[in-house]
Amino acid sequence: MAHERADLNAFVTVVEHPAPPSDGPLHGLPFAAKDVIDTAGVLTTRGSRHFAHHVPTDDAACVDLLVRAGAVLVGKTTTHEFANGPIGDSALNGAARNPHDLERVTGGSSAGSAAAVAAGIVPFALGTDTGGSARIPASLCGVVGFKPTFGRLSTRGVFPLAPSFDTVGFLTDDPALLARAWSLVDLAPAGRPATRVGRLTGEGISPVHPAVDGVVRRFLDPLRPVELSLPELGRTWEIYRRMQGAEAGAIHRERLATAPELFQPDVRDRLEAGEAVRGWEYVAALDLQRRLQDDLLAVFDDVDVLALPTTPITAPLLGATDVDLAGRRVPVREALLSLTHPWSVLGWPAASVPAGTVAGLPVGAQFVAAPGRDATLIDFIRRVCTTTPEQPQETHHD
Template identity: 50%
Template sequence: MPIPPGPFAGRTITDLARDLRAGQVTATELAERALDAAGALGPALNAFVTMDAAGALEAARRADEELAAGTDRGPLHGLPVAVKDLIMVAGLPATMGSRHFAQYVPDTDATCVTRLRRAGAVIVGKTTTHEFAYGPTGDRSANGPSRNPRDPERMSGGSSGGSAAAVAAGIVPLAIGTDTGGSVRIPAALCGIAGFKPAFGAIPADGVFPLSRSYDHVGVLAGGAEDCLIAYRCLTGETVDGSAAGSVGWIDPAGLFDGDPRVTRAVRAVLETGEEVRLPEGFAEEVRETYVAVQSCETAAVHAERLGRAPELFEPEVLERLRAAAEVPGWRYVRALEARERLAGLVEELFGRHDVLAMPTVPIVAPPVDQREFALDGRAVAVRPALLALTSPWNVLGLPALTVPAGLVDGLPVGLQLVCRPGDEPLLFATAALL
């Protein structure tokens, strides 16, 4: 059964900001609603690892005082926000979803958190992450699995699964996550909300525990694309003005992964327009190999000492993946870095004809928690590569990518993914607005 909607379900940042400035609600009341909802709905979803009631209420009180004195920090002023548990928030535990960091409390904020505070946002707590963000399913964490508000027996997706669940359930209107192969967009799509991975480096990753430094992005999750855009502006200072929608090229997802045709039909129906675009021959295999080689080597480097010192503290599936990653030879890493340049050139040719590329975000609906294989058209399909297939190429290339809700299949959400070149974000969001 779906989780009952929380107080921020269906409420946009613009709506909340207007009510706050009109005196119809206070920042303190908004924080209290978020904290109460987290207490009521959070346990069923396992969306949060840590709540900060005292800190949130104090920040909300300051936000109210500032507004009363005429200081307005912008659209996020006084609004409750959740932060993924591998992004540092001073004074709050940062477990990274792992027993290795069960007692760790950072004393400084990540850069993105500093920017949230500067924008007046009220941080209410830390959200569940797949251990060390090393998985798209969201169900391997020292804190237990995060769950899908549409059906708690289903995956939220990962690794920013707690952030997606918290927004989709209406506990908070906005959450921050990270995206290395799809970790913002996958859970956003599976939970029925919007998620935006900016261009590589657009939001600094300082103070974010790394998974793969070449691919790690900080991203945002919200109810809709407009709220993602508002948060992106606040976190970057970028002025992404209105624009006419760009020309759209539709990529048949079967060119990257042969998933559920019902998902493809549902997403294609939402888009309605868009010329068919054929990916270059061999692109899918090369981008997949490039992604795996770079991520494996960089992730193994991050955890080399922990693997040798205390392997028993890793969740078993994550440990198995890390040991496999450590076996990837260095020459594959070097060749993969070279391949990125070639792949970027191939995709640039596609953008020569279209401003925005479109496809499903995930080629399947949310599988049950803990499921690792499922049957599709009489064949066995592995869950992990299916979840990552349509999102990870854009991490390899560092391109902005946005997922927006695109209806339901079997009562479960599916997402439409839009991709553009860095600098074309106005076209991306204008296209999303038309949908």
């Protein structure tokens, strides 16, 4: 199965002879797992030359959960090195390619997982999401990507990027299948359905390409959203940059000191910048994170779900370093993370769903719920994806 579409470079390793499935609610369901997630007896490179021959002895908790439920692991998918990048083009085995245009990125860092699902190779894949690593490639490849509430699902056996934000991510082409998988984690019913949608606009939200914004607005129109703004979201980038950078730098400190040449250049540069974050900067960012987590929860007094684009652009060409947004050149990495990282900083559950296309390239709409309302959010996106009209399309991107 995983041999299909070799041109996508979605897989690092294919499991040639999968174990027979156990009985369970996911009996026989094939799935793939991002290559930073441990799989017993299966090569797990973490996208890096540092671990080119690493074979774990145990499954990660998330893999074990699926396998016990009857799902069948068929392969490990391409990841940006150590999951440290939102593009998906900097990995031990090379760039994953977007099924909608092989000259464009998938987004990352759960690059191969999104490509494999979008190409129909597997119906479901595990990724991770620290600042958008499941939602970004879901948006650029036209599938569903889900990040749970921080701490809701064990990350045991998942190589860390930044433990303050790390979550396991899910990618699928079927929201109902996501609901089935999540029921293994959360046995409580979804509770009161989410019906009140707030569309984020104005201050605090990074610029979005007009064509992308238009597609998302039309996708949201049937939900009759109310407009609201959260200016404080503008402070989350500095929190994310400092905390993610410092934590990733600390994790790789010894490797940076002893074998820096084994890192991909872009990842090495970010890790070295993270090492330069001062202690007081990290503590100040942590304090601000906690205050925002408390203060911003009040938004859910008036709405059940927040809505906004997942990414401000469609998939860039491979090798692109910056894009034009609101009249200025913005690094691709910063653009791709701009609308997803706030919910990682806050620790709230968030999901990207296909909203339409611009010039044949997918556009994602992002929905965010209050912490702990994961099942409610999944139920909401399942209903949205089955009841919204035919997805709108734009014929240009200019």
